[in-house]
Amino acid sequence: MSRVLVLNSGSSSVKYRLFDGTETVAKGLVERIGESGGEVADHRAALQGIMDEIDLTGLAAAGHRVVHGGAEFTGPTVITDEVVARVEALVPLAPLHNPAALTGIEVARKLLPDVPQVAVFDTAFHATIPPEGVTWAISRELAERWQIRRYGFHGTSHAYVSRRTAQVLGRDPAQTNVITLHLGNGASACAVEGGRSVATSMGMSPLPGLVMGTRSGDIDPTVIFHLHRVAGLPLDEIETSLTRHGGLQGMAGVNDLRAVLDLRAAGDPDATLAFDVYCRRIREYVGSYLAVLGRVDAIAFTAGVGENSAAVRAASLSGLEPLGIVIDPERNERRDEVISPPGARIPVCVIPTDEELEIADQSRTALSLDR
Missing domain, CATH: 3.30.420.40 (ATPase, nucleotide binding domain)
Incomplete structure (x- = not known):
């Protein structure tokens, strides 16, 4: 079973969970990053502390929650310099969320240079909504120029819960x-x-x-x-x-x-x-x-x-x-x-949701890893 570290980087926090297969072997939350009286000075210190605290032996991947993937990211994506640049270009669509995720990605790539990193987007699950479900009745020129459309969020939760619901019902x-x-x-x-x-x-x-x-x-x-x-x-x-x-x-x-x-x-x-x-x-x-x-x-x-x-x-x-x-x-x-x-x-x-497990599984899928 492959080990995956899931990271959810917020503007002043980092939530983490380490999976060995489906088993959680470590989890935690670092809060008030960079704030007066906070635990650590910045995201690098927060992630360094997390990695010093937990056993990352045999780590196969790091999966990052990214809130907004726009219209182009429709599934879990292995992170490269090009992917980072494309996520940065989407910051105007999620100015409060994507910058924090990018910070977490940047730091994790430096601290874990040999570990593949995967971006899992909240919006990706909704990429299957048909055009009439994401298009608003405004000027097509404005919509296309400024990327105005429905994207949707909480995609990892909806994906996990819908699948788990079917399993509970034996379907x-x-x-x-x-x-x-x-x-x-x-x-x-x-x-x-x-x-x-x-x-x-x-x-x-x-x-x-x-x-x-x-x-x-x-x-x-x-x-x-x-x-x-x-x-x-x-x-x-x-x-x-x-x-x-x-x-x-x-x-x-x-x-x-x-x-x-x-x-x-x-x-x-x-x-x-x-x-x-x-x-x-x-x-x-x-x-x-x-x-x-x-x-x-x-x-x-x-x-x-x-x-x-x-x-x-x-x-x-x-x-x-x-x-x-x-x-x-x-x-x-x-x-x-x-x-x-x-x-x-x-x-x-x-149905209790498990977004971190969904991110871990999607990260494995992107890298063709066994659970």
Whole structure:
């Protein structure tokens, strides 16, 4: 079995996990890189510390999570100087995420010069969405010049969870249609047809789609024009409001769904409305993806909220019973893998995601390595 080190480099953190086959032999997180009182001064020191701490004997590859691969990176890619340059060219599409990944790649290539490095892109899984699912009705010239289209994110999670859902149900993933709901501080929905993404809720950036912890999700674009022209707010301030002060944070004053549920239980009207908006948006996407797929074999909840909030799971699918979508309350509270009753037309599942394992497996695929 081949050993793979998975690295997820953020602007001020590095998350790592070392696999030997499917077994995790080491994992950790270095936070507050370069910050006052932080653990280390920079990413090089962080990665050097990680590599000094864990046994990298026989390391076959290092897999890097890269958020945005644009339209050109449609699968895991062995990193070369040319690939680095192409990822750098995509920074305008992901100015908060790609620079951190590039830093991690640069440092890891220097510290592990003899180890193949692989980039695994959040956007790649959604490369199979047909043109009508990624094209917006704007000037074709503008769209092509500025790479404006739907890209989608959380691809490693949607890929892993859709495949795992089919396995739990004893089905062939290539013959199974699944609606996956990745609900964390960031959240997205995906329609997966036979293992291929055919629709997803996030767009050119991770901002649109479902309501999230601090992101607004879908809004009328006119809101931006109105806030700029009428309210006089600068565009940077509007962007910050929608990405950092929107979502649950904007509606309820807290971004953690657990805190929203506590406030709701205490009768707070803002938290109650925030919960209702959050769940209705999920239900709207489930309904639209039922239409996109035509036949749905399962619905799967995953990530922090999706895996742990029985209340969200129940409320999000409430009212869909005539469509064959039913949740068993006891199974839901226990968080069984299948929370729908036996014989339900469309099974509902709770599937823990494992993005790092998916990155490790995709890295092996890119290098034709055994698991």
